Amino acid sequence: MKKYIITAAIVVLSAFVAGAQRPTPLKSSDYQFTVVKENPVTPVKNQYRSGTCWCFSALSFLESEVIKAKNLKDPALYPDFSEMFVVRKAYYDRAIKYVRLNGKLNFAAGSDFGDVLDVIRDYGIVDQQAYTGMQYGYDLPVQGELDAVLKGYVEAVVENPNRKLTPVWPKGVNGILDAYMGEIPENFTVNGVSYTPESYRDALGLNPDDYIGFTSYTHHPFYTAFAIEVEDNWRWTPSWNVTLDEFMAIIDNAVNNGYTVAWGGDVSEPGFTRDGLGILLDTEAKATSGSDQERWVGKTDEKPAEKPTAKEMDVTQESRQLMFDEKTSTDDHGMHLYGIAKDQNGVKYYMIKNSWGETGNYKGMWYMSENFAKAKTLNIVVNKKAVPKEILKKLGIK
Helix, strand or coil: CECCCCCCCCCCHHHHCECCCCCCCCCHHHCCCEEEEECCCCCCCECCECCCHHHHHHHHHHHHHHHHHCCCCCHHHCCCECHHHHHHHHHHHHHHHHHHCCCCCCCCCCCCHHHHHHHHHHHCCCEHHHCCCCCCCCCCCECHHHHHHHHHHHHHHHHCCCCCCCCCHHHHHHHHHHHHHCCCCCCEEECCEEECHHHHHHHHCCCHHHEEEEECCCCCCCCCEEEECCCCCCCCCEEEECCHHHHHHHHHHHHHCCCCEEEEECCCCCCECCCCEECCECCCCCCCCCCHHHHHHCCCCCCCCCCCCCCEECCCHHHHHHHHHCCCCCCCEEEEEEEEEECCCCCEEEEEECCECCCCCCCCEEEEEHHHHHHHEEEEEEEHHHCCHHHHHHHCCC
C-alpha cells in the first residue's frame, strides 16, 4: 500500500522501553477479560486455504454496518454476504489492470479493503446463499490452483505472442472464474424478495462513499491522503494520514458509538497467538507457512514456544514508523474490530473477529492489546459518522 521514503530518525533501543510490568504469559487461560463495549457482529467464518482475509473482514464489517443502520435485533435477520462474489469480481478487475500495466502489478490472492468497496460500488453485493463461489468439490475455500491458473493465464497474455492483443482474452479470465467459482446469478431472493446485485446493495443502503480509510505514518504529511505502499494495495486506494493519537481516537470513538472497524495489519508476531491473544512482546517476529492460520501463528499441534519477556513495548509515532520502514511491521492480515475489553490488570484490549473459523480459546475471536494495535495496525476503514468531528474538520471532510 505504500511508496516509502524513510524520514523517521533512527530510534535507539531506549525508544522501546518496556511498558508497565505485569505477568504476560502467552496462554489465554491466564487472562480474565471484562467487556467494556461490544457491538454486534455476524458469525465467524473460515477463509481456510485462501488469501482472502481482506474480503472476509471487510464484508463482516459491512454486515455490522447494516445491523446498526437497520437496528436489527434478531440475529436471524443479520445479512450474510458472499465473499466469493467480491473475490471473483476483484480477480477480474485485477487481471485487466495487470495486463494494462504489462505485468508490473502484484497478481496474487491478497488485496485491500478498498477493493471490496470498489467492487460493491461497481457491481453490487450478493447473499451468501445465492453464490458460494466454490465449484471444485470443497466445503471451504481452497484456491491455490485457481490462483496459479489465473496467474499463468494473465502472464501468458502479457507476453503478447501475437504482438497485438486480441479482444477476447478477458473472456478467458471469465471462463476460468466460471469453471472454478461458478456463474454469478443475475437475480436472487433474500427473505422472499428478488434482487439483482445492484438492487440488493441499494436496498441495504450500502454506499461505499460513506467509508473512510485511515493510517498514521510520518513519511507522508499528516492530514493528506496517500496510497499505502504495500503490494496488496493494487487498486492504490488512498488512506488519510493522521497522528497516532488521532488514529487510536478514531478506533475508540467508533466502537464507543456503536460502530465497528475494518482492521488491517501485522500478525506475524510471537505475541499474536493461535489461542486468541495479540500482545506486543519484545521478541523477534517469525512467520510460518501453510494454511492462512498456520502461516501466521503456527500449526495447532505445535508445542508452545518458550515464553518471551512478559513486558509490552511502549509505542510512539517514531517507533511505529521505524517498524514500517524496516519491515518488521508488514501487511499480513485483515480482521474485524468490534469491541473493547480490559484484562484483570486493567490493561485495555480490542475485541477482534477473525476469519479462521471457530479456532482458539475464544471461538474465532481475538483480544488485541492497545499497544499491539498502536504498533501493528497498518490501516483501518470506518464509517464517516464514526470519526470525531474535529478530525474530519482537519481533513476538510463534511
